[in-house]
Amino acid sequence: MNQLNNFTKGFIRENPVFILFLGLCPALGVTTTAINGIGMGFATTFVLIMSNIVISLIKNFIPANVRIPSFIVVIASFVTIVELTMAAFMPSLFDSLGLFIPLIVVNCLVLGRAEAFASKNNLITAVIDGLSMGLGFTLALGLLGGVRELFGDGSILGWKFIQGDGMLIFILSPGAFLALGYLIMLSNKVKK
Amino acid sequence: MEYILIIIAAVFVNNIVLSQFLGICPFIGVSAKVETSVGMTGAVTFVMTIATVVTYLIQHYILNPFDIGYMQTISFILVIASLVQLVEIMLKKVSPPLYQALGIFLPLITTNCAVLGAAMLAVQFEYNLIQSIVFAIANSIGFGIALIIFAGLREHFDLLEVPAAMKGVPISFVAAGLLAMAFMGFAGIA
Numbered sequence: 001m002n003q004l005n006n007f008t009k010g011f012i013r014e015n016p017v018f019i020l021f022l023g024l025c026p027a028l029g030v031t032t033t034a035i036n037g038i039g040m041g042f043a044t045t046f047v048l049i050m051s052n053i054v055i056s057l058i059k060n061f062i063p064a065n066v067r068i069p070s071f072i073v074v075i076a077s078f079v080t081i082v083e084l085t086m087a088a089f090m091p092s093l094f095d096s097l098g099l100f101i102p103l104i105v106v107n108c109l110v111l112g113r114a115e116a117f118a119s120k121n122n123l124i125t126a127v128i129d130g131l132s133m134g135l136g137f138t139l140a141l142g143l144l145g146g147v148r149e150l151f152g153d154g155s156i157l158g159w160k161f162i163q164g165d166g167m168l169i170f171i172l173s174p175g176a177f178l179a180l181g182y183l184i185m186l187s188n189k190v191k192k
Numbered sequence: 193m194e195y196i197l198i199i200i201a202a203v204f205v206n207n208i209v210l211s212q213f214l215g216i217c218p219f220i221g222v223s224a225k226v227e228t229s230v231g232m233t234g235a236v237t238f239v240m241t242i243a244t245v246v247t248y249l250i251q252h253y254i255l256n257p258f259d260i261g262y263m264q265t266i267s268f269i270l271v272i273a274s275l276v277q278l279v280e281i282m283l284k285k286v287s288p289p290l291y292q293a294l295g296i297f298l299p300l301i302t303t304n305c306a307v308l309g310a311a312m313l314a315v316q317f318e319y320n321l322i323q324s325i326v327f328a329i330a331n332s333i334g335f336g337i338a339l340i341i342f343a344g345l346r347e348h349f350d351l352l353e354v355p356a357a358m359k360g361v362p363i364s365f366v367a368a369g370l371l372a373m374a375f376m377g378f379a380g381i382a
Contacts, residue, residue: 025214068273106308108217174376181363189357
């Protein structure tokens with residue numbers, strides 16, 4: 001496969017959130033603001049790349065029957081690294097992402113790429129795939145967070161330019177579902 | 193009374209799907225039919241309850257005494273993964289039709305964040321063993337209620353004229369948003 005093609009697929013053509021519908025729990029749960037979404041996106045990108053590297057290196061040593069538990073252990077190790085690093089260096093982001101940091105381990109996107117891609121491809125291809133999917137995920141979360149922040153609070157990335165309260169419903173839980181629903185609709189429209 | 197409060201809070205006020213956003217994948221994935229939703233709820237209830245008990249024991253008798261709290265994520269997910277394998281083997285023997293119906297989603301309970309999420313929340317809230325069990329059962333009821341109501345809604349979508357770009361997943365999310373709005377009405381009762 002063409003590597004450039006491999007790199008660009010995650011952004012639009014196979015965007016994990018809008019097209020593949022993977023990793024929806026953090027996509028809905030943490031995107032109350034754009035910066036939370038982007039932070040979560042980068043944490044997931046790191047885990048994706050590292051687990052893709054390790055899994056593509058050890059794929060020939062893992063018996064087929066126990067491959068899923070082995071993948072999960074690899075992913076969980078990197079999630080723990082992210083968790084401890086973030087708690088030490090970015091405590092405020094860590095607090096606002098809360099439970100969703102350890103829950104990266106059960107993000108279907110990470111396990112899905114490990115199973116469907118990294119366990120079948122060589123190192124370089126797997127790294128590029130992880131980077132592509134991770135950045136696509138970050139883009140989707142940033143976009144969703146941006147939309148929710150804009151409508152809910154009248155600001156983007158904490159910079160407030162519409163005075164007043166905004167539609168609080170977009171910050172609350174129903175707004176996450178509504179915003180994601182309409183964004184997927186837009187991406188369907190653009191795809192045609 | 194204390195247990196009733198835990199149940200009401202977990203089922204309605206902080207519904208695990210609609211207000212905590214855990215377990216969205218099966219919520220969107222298997223909710224096309226009421227029947228499969230009921231089966232999925234059964235499987236999740238079973239796994240979630242046992243997982244919460246086992247992870248409670250791990251947390252309080254292994255992680256805490258040895259002061260290795262950072263192993264929480266790894267040890268919890270391993271327990272859940274092996275539990276799911278067990279349920280899968282059992283279901284294959286006991287009820288082949290249900291096994292057929294749940295198909296791909298059974299192994300996916302492993303990556304159902306609701307199970308790991310409930311186990312971690314029970315630790316975070318510092319519940320004792322009985323409270324943890326009640327909490328897990330209440331959460332699976334909440335998961336089931338959301339899933340089954342939503343499946344009932346989705347069965348009617350076939351009869352509606354939906355704009356082409358909204359068909360399928362987008363309209364489901366909008367409906368889920370409305371359902372979440374309805375559940376917001378429970379806020380403040382517990």
